[in-house]
Amino acid sequence: MAYSDKVIDHYENPRNVGSLPKDDANVGTGLVGAPECGDVMKLQVKINPETGVIDDAKFKTFGCGSAIASSSLATEWLKGKTVDQALAIKNTDIVNELALPPVKIHCSVLAEDAIKAAIADYQKKREDGKAVVLADAHAQPTA
Amino acid sequence: MKLPIYMDYHATTPVDPRVLEAMLPYFTEHFGNAASRNHSFGWAAEEAVEVARKQVADLLGANPKEVIFTSGATESNNLAIKGAAEMYREKGNHIITCVIEHKAVIDTCKKLEKLGARVTYLPVQKDGRISLDELRAAITDKTILISIMTANNEIGVLQPVAEIGAIAKEKGILFHTDAVQAAGKVPFDVNQVKADLVSISAHKMYGPKGVGALFVRRRNPRVLLAEQISGGGHERGMRSGTLNVPGIVGLGKAAAICQVEMAAETARLRALRDRLNTQFHKNLDEIYVNGSMEHRLPHSLNISFAYVEGESLLMGINDVAVSSGSACTSASLEPSYVLKALGAGDDLAHSSIRFGLGRWTTEEEVDYVVEKLTNVVRRLREMSPLYEMVKEGVDLSKMQWVAH
Numbered sequence: 001m002a003y004s005d006k007v008i009d010h011y012e013n014p015r016n017v018g019s020l021p022k023d024d025a026n027v028g029t030g031l032v033g034a035p036e037c038g039d040v041m042k043l044q045v046k047i048n049p050e051t052g053v054i055d056d057a058k059f060k061t062f063g064c065g066s067a068i069a070s071s072s073l074a075t076e077w078l079k080g081k082t083v084d085q086a087l088a089i090k091n092t093d094i095v096n097e098l099a100l101p102p103v104k105i106h107c108s109v110l111a112e113d114a115i116k117a118a119i120a121d122y123q124k125k126r127e128d129g130k131a132v133v134l135a136d137a138h139a140q141p142t143a
Numbered sequence: 144m145k146l147p148i149y150m151d152y153h154a155t156t157p158v159d160p161r162v163l164e165a166m167l168p169y170f171t172e173h174f175g176n177a178a179s180r181n182h183s184f185g186w187a188a189e190e191a192v193e194v195a196r197k198q199v200a201d202l203l204g205a206n207p208k209e210v211i212f213t214s215g216a217t218e219s220n221n222l223a224i225k226g227a228a229e230m231y232r233e234k235g236n237h238i239i240t241c242v243i244e245h246k247a248v249i250d251t252c253k254k255l256e257k258l259g260a261r262v263t264y265l266p267v268q269k270d271g272r273i274s275l276d277e278l279r280a281a282i283t284d285k286t287i288l289i290s291i292m293t294a295n296n297e298i299g300v301l302q303p304v305a306e307i308g309a310i311a312k313e314k315g316i317l318f319h320t321d322a323v324q325a326a327g328k329v330p331f332d333v334n335q336v337k338a339d340l341v342s343i344s345a346h347k348m349y350g351p352k353g354v355g356a357l358f359v360r361r362r363n364p365r366v367l368l369a370e371q372i373s374g375g376g377h378e379r380g381m382r383s384g385t386l387n388v389p390g391i392v393g394l395g396k397a398a399a400i401c402q403v404e405m406a407a408e409t410a411r412l413r414a415l416r417d418r419l420n421t422q423f424h425k426n427l428d429e430i431y432v433n434g435s436m437e438h439r440l441p442h443s444l445n446i447s448f449a450y451v452e453g454e455s456l457l458m459g460i461n462d463v464a465v466s467s468g469s470a471c472t473s474a475s476l477e478p479s480y481v482l483k484a485l486g487a488g489d490d491l492a493h494s495s496i497r498f499g500l501g502r503w504t505t506e507e508e509v510d511y512v513v514e515k516l517t518n519v520v521r522r523l524r525e526m527s528p529l530y531e532m533v534k535e536g537v538d539l540s541k542m543q544w545v546a547h
Contacts, residue, residue: 040528064458064469
């Protein structure tokens with residue numbers, strides 16, 4: 001199969017590979033896909049709670065070159081975006097940018113799912129955090 | 144060392160220059176039709192075909208009269224199975240085969256099922272071999288044919304064909320084996336295996352593409368097949384069509400070379416294959432050989448590099464030609480049915496690479512492939528969420544995955 005130059009570039013020089021501390025209140029983690037399907041993406045965003053802007057994004061992906069490229073591109077796009085802008089990213093944007101062939105569209109869908117899952121995780125943490133703060137205002141975080 | 148490196152000898156092999164040299168005169172100088180009985184052009188062609196028939200027969204321990212030339216192993220498998228099912232339909236309609244057979248066998252059996260045959264697809268054990276007890280249990284009084292391959296094309300595992308042949312003989316059932324991957328590579332004798340029908344192909348043993356043969360036993364028992372291609376009645380009426388004389392000459396020469404050089408070639412390739420395997424195990428953790436190491440073709444290795452997906456591995460070694468059982472490398476987006484049948488889990492099928500060594504593989508190439516692939520596996524594991532989770536102590540099998 002012939003890959004586009006952009007897919008090859010992301011595969012050879014993936015942007016933002018790595019992990020953010022998943023227990024950090026400002027970090028949202030999305031883990032989508034399944035090993036038996038041949039692709040799993042972990043995508044993380046670190047969001048500034050004051051501004052709602054994504055300060056940092058990291059990924060790790062088990063999957064084909066197109067899956068790696070889709071998640072690498074997603075992290076590149078996410079940085080500097082607000083949560084709402086991030087949620088507006090569509091898989092078709094990824095397909096167009098990377099010139100993915102029809103059999104690889106599911107890779108872009110997975111990347112979109114990963115973005116949504118990471119942000120949902122961040123938002124859930126915020127909700128849970130508020131609830132904890134209200135329920136037990138005197139609780140001291142353990143260092 | 145020349146790049147790219149070819150390490151996919153199960154898929155096909157280059158034509159040996161000695162084979163090509165033998166073939167060339169039969170395109171131009173001796174172009175006759177082997178069926179032309181009344182002039183020297185025909186005689187020359189016929190004589191060359193008969194030499195090749197003997198060469199193929201010698202490789203298999205058969206009588207030349209038992210060799211039927213075909214267009215390749217797919218046709219041989221079709222002719223053997225469909226031809227026997229049709230010829231012996233009065234006797235029974237049950238066929239036994241196995242889930243890891245080549246599609247040329249499985250899909251032929253599926254076609255016969257549509258036409259009313261009953262087919263048992265035996266499972267394989269973890270090591271890729273069928274269970275002889277399960278084979279015995281599957282036999283009924285309607286069983287007319289057992290078709291089990293000698294060596295598998297994806298994992299290189301050798302089936303216990305001699306034992307299968309003995310069981311078939313004892314029960315009076317025909318035994319067909321697709322010996323495409325094994326013929327010319329490991330000793331194979333139709334009488335020792337008690338095979339009645341054997342498929343082989345030239346291009347897997349350094350001969351040309353588009354030519355193969357089917358061994359059809361003539362004595363004890365005399366096996367008859369219903370023709371599947373009708374016409375001039377060539378090849379004892381079992382396979383009509385003007386003989387592909389240059390191709391057949393090439394198949395014969397390829398068989399003769401394999402027979403002479405098999406012992407030395409096997410020893411050399413086994414050492415190189417073992418070097419490949421040992422070095423991978425030295426360099427990397429969590430890698431698994433698919434299928435039995437003991438019952439395996441000497442030039443064959445299939446490894447799953449856990450937590451790394453096969454297509455992304457291939458992308459990182461684009462100057463090495465190997466193949467993967469990953470779904471992403473297949474048109475169907477399904478991982479290899481052979482690896483799935485071993486029961487190791489689909490994730491390991493996605494992570495598998497098949498290495499096929501051959502006549503021109505060198506130690507230098509083996510070392511290059513090991514180094515290159517080791518680096519790519521390490522790099523991809525650095526970006527694999529699965530590898531990270533395992534290193535953190537997460538049990539992946541207990542995770543709730545969102546399948547898509």
